[in-house]
Amino acid sequence: MRDQLTAVQIEFYQTNGFLVIEDFLDADELEEWRRCTEESVAERLGGAVDFMTNQMDPDAFYARVFTQCLRLADTHEGMNKLICDPRIGRLATTLAGVEGIRIWHDQALIKPPHGNPTAWHLDVPYWSFSSRDALSLWMALDDITLANGCLWYLPGVHRVARFENVGIGENLGGLFKVYPEWREIEPQACPCPAGSIVWHNGLTAHAAGPNMTIRPRRAMTCAFMPDGSTFNGKQNILPDDYFNSLTIGDLLDDPKQNELIWQNSWAEQ
Ligand SMILES: O=C(O)CCC(=O)C(=O)O
Ligand SMILES: [Fe+2]
Numbered sequence: 001m002r003d004q005l006t007a008v009q010i011e012f013y014q015t016n017g018f019l020v021i022e023d024f025l026d027a028d029e030l031e032e033w034r035r036c037t038e039e040s041v042a043e044r045l046g047g048a049v050d051f052m053t054n055q056m057d058p059d060a061f062y063a064r065v066f067t068q069c070l071r072l073a074d075t076h077e078g079m080n081k082l083i084c085d086p087r088i089g090r091l092a093t094t095l096a097g098v099e100g101i102r103i104w105h106d107q108a109l110i111k112p113p114h115g116n117p118t119a120w121h122l123d124v125p126y127w128s129f130s131s132r133d134a135l136s137l138w139m140a141l142d143d144i145t146l147a148n149g150c151l152w153y154l155p156g157v158h159r160v161a162r163f164e165n166v167g168i169g170e171n172l173g174g175l176f177k178v179y180p181e182w183r184e185i186e187p188q189a190c191p192c193p194a195g196s197i198v199w200h201n202g203l204t205a206h207a208a209g210p211n212m213t214i215r216p217r218r219a220m221t222c223a224f225m226p227d228g229s230t231f232n233g234k235q236n237i238l239p240d241d242y243f244n245s246l247t248i249g250d251l252l253d254d255p256k257q258n259e260l261i262w263q264n265s266w267a268e269q
Contacts, residue, residue: 001029003087005094013095017158017204018151018190024139025195033082033195034141037220040076041108044069061170065118067110070237079106083222088137089262092224095199096133100227100263102252104134105237109219111149115211118149118168120175124202125165128236128243129229129252132158134202141218145191146209148217151198152187154205161203175205225252227260 002024013019025033045067057063073080083106093101104127111118124134144150157179166178176183182205190198200206202223211217231250235243242257252258 001025001085001087003091005091010095013199013201014097016153016155016188017201018153018155018188018206019095019199020190020192020196021199022192022196024197027195030141030195032078033139033220034218036076036078036082037072037108037141037218040072040079041067041069041110043076044072061116062168064112064114065116065168067108067112069108071105072108073103073106084259084261086262086266088222089224090267092135092137092199093262093264096135096224096226098133098226098228099265100260101224102227102229102258102260104223104225104258106220106222109138109221111208111211111217111219113211113214113216115149115217116170117172117210118206118208119170119172120154120205120207121166121168122161122175122203122205123200123223125163126234126236127202127223127225128231128234128238129225130163130232131226131229132201132203133226134224134229136200136202136221136223138198138200139220140192140194140196140198141220142215143192143194144196144217144219146189147211148213148215149208149211150189150191151200152189152207152209153200154182154185155188157182157185157205158201158203161205172207179205224261225258227253227263 073083231246233248
């Protein structure tokens with residue numbers, strides 16, 4: 001695992017709001033990420049999965065954007081180990097420029113053959129905390145190209161984005177109704193070989209193209225919340241009983257819900 005960051009990479013991330021690290025995993029590590037993703041998704045969806053369809057409603061537009069399985073680390077031990085890796089936590093903490101990082105949620109995002117594009121959106125406005133430093137890791141489990149639905153970013157917008165939620169609709173460019181000034185920004189594509197990762201700030205606008213190939217485009221992702229983040233009133237993925245116990249402003253520090261995977265003070269021990 002290429003778990004060292006250069007000053008140039010950190011600067012690129014902070015300026016642009018995204019960063020590609022090519023060939024992050026070695027061949028054995030990639031195999032383990034693929035195995036754990038495949039197993040945990042199959043378990044979640046109840047049986048063997050060919051990644052060709054979303055099991056819920058295969059004809060819905062969003063079902064044909066990707067098969068989406070959340071919080072696989074809760075139910076699959078191997079996935080839990082991969083997602084809670086302190087080396088990944090340290091990278092997330094360093095890029096975010098914070099003191100510590102917690103898991104918000106992991107999710108597998110598998111775009112099927114002939115899958116629809118992922119419309120432009122921001123991540124943080126969906127979540128139960130409002131932070132300008134939250135970020136996501138997007139792990140390429142296949143070679144990701146312009147043809148099979150690579151990620152695209154609007155560089156730099158994380159510094160001016162707002163927390164209101166625009167949502168992901170069917171229109172690729174729906175976000176630009178809310179941010180018309182971003183229409184002039186040239187989107188940057190991030191194709192990368194399998195085993196690479198892409199980081200993005202949760203307020204960086206991003207999208208993915210359609211999958212024009214006959215093979216699935218597999219990605220495993222994880223969103224991270226800076227330690228010290230507080231509840232903003234939105235439920236998002238919080239279970240009912242925990243959600244109902246919270247008041248706006250409460251610290252989101254329940255280790256069962258949001259495990260702390262890195263704190264800079266740990267490096268000094
Ligand atoms: O994989 C995709 O198509 C979209 C990914 C995404 O929106 C995310 O990781 O936040
Ligand atoms: Fe996203």
